[in-house]
Amino acid sequence: MRIATWNVNSITARLPRLLAWLESTGTDVLCIQETKCSAEQFPRDELRELGYESAVNATGRWNGVALLSKVGLEDVVSGLPGGPDFEGVQEPRAVSATCGPVRIWSVYVPNGREVDHEHYAYKLRWFEALKGAVAQDVAGGRPFAVLGDFNVAPTDEDVWDPAVFEGATHVTPAERAALATLREAGLSDVMPRPLKYDRPYTFWDYRALAFPKNKGMRIDLVYGNEPFAKAVKDSYVDREERKGKGASDHAPVVVDLEI
DNA sequence: ATGCCCGCCAGAGGCGGA
DSSP: OEEEEEEOSOHHHHHHHHHHHHHHHTOSEEEEEOOOSBTTTSOHHHHHHTTOEEEEEOBSSSOOEEEEESSOOEEEEESOTTOOOBTTBOOSOEEEEEETTEEEEEEEOOOOOSTTSHHHHHHHHHHHHHHHHHHHHHHSSSOEEEEEEOOOOSSGGGBSOGGGGTTOTTSOHHHHHHHHHHHHTTOEEOOOBOSSSSSOOOEEOSSTTTTTTTOEEOOEEEEEOHHHHHHEEEEEEOGGGGSSTTOOSBOOEEEEEOO
16 A cells, blocks of 8 residues: 655646656555645546546645545544634644544644744644544554654755754754654654665755755654554655656655555 | 756736745
8 A cells, every 4th residue: 555745836837747656656645735725626527537546635725635536535633633723713723534444634733934933833733633632542552643744854964054043943942842742652663765876865946056056854754653653665756757847846755565 | 966946927027036
């Protein structure tokens, strides 16, 4: 069973690439972030033609998440139960479902913007709510995983140059502590293989030749409970998908399970 | 070559991304 997560940076702009990628990889379940579309605009019909059911939490031009599955899509929960508002709004940043033998979350954690910004405090509150919302499933015997754009580089090894990020979001002790809390609760970081170079970065800025220079970050993560982690046979970052015209600035992270 | 940002909404240019 092949599960993946991909921040597509607009599903409308990425649709031709998305459909081709799904076909070529044979992915069974895909967690999508930054759909940047309304629920009505989501391309359910095109995906259904490839055999995927869709669970969508999307409200317009910002954020938006989805789950695609060829192996069943049951007990869908849209949103983060107990999650914080931002500027009075529950943003579409989480959707979860049972896909065959596994329970899966697709999450788009708030960016944080600047350390002294209200968005950063919101990000930390969002992580706190996530920890509470997943606790039961983490502890259960069923394979369970949270996949998505966590907007945190877990260690200094997960950015191309830690000096560049001094004082910036994505690398602060508080953000990394939020990830550590998830691990202490029973989730482990499923580390993907890089297909090239030594680090499995998942994001490269569009600007300043970041991708050709491999100035990347590993911020798209797979956090699985013990039954999930035990079933993992392989995982890799599909950096090929970051190449060429019309690429997202994030690459998919693929996980193969023997389940 | 993987190559100097992209997508949204709007109908210009500002915002967000990280």
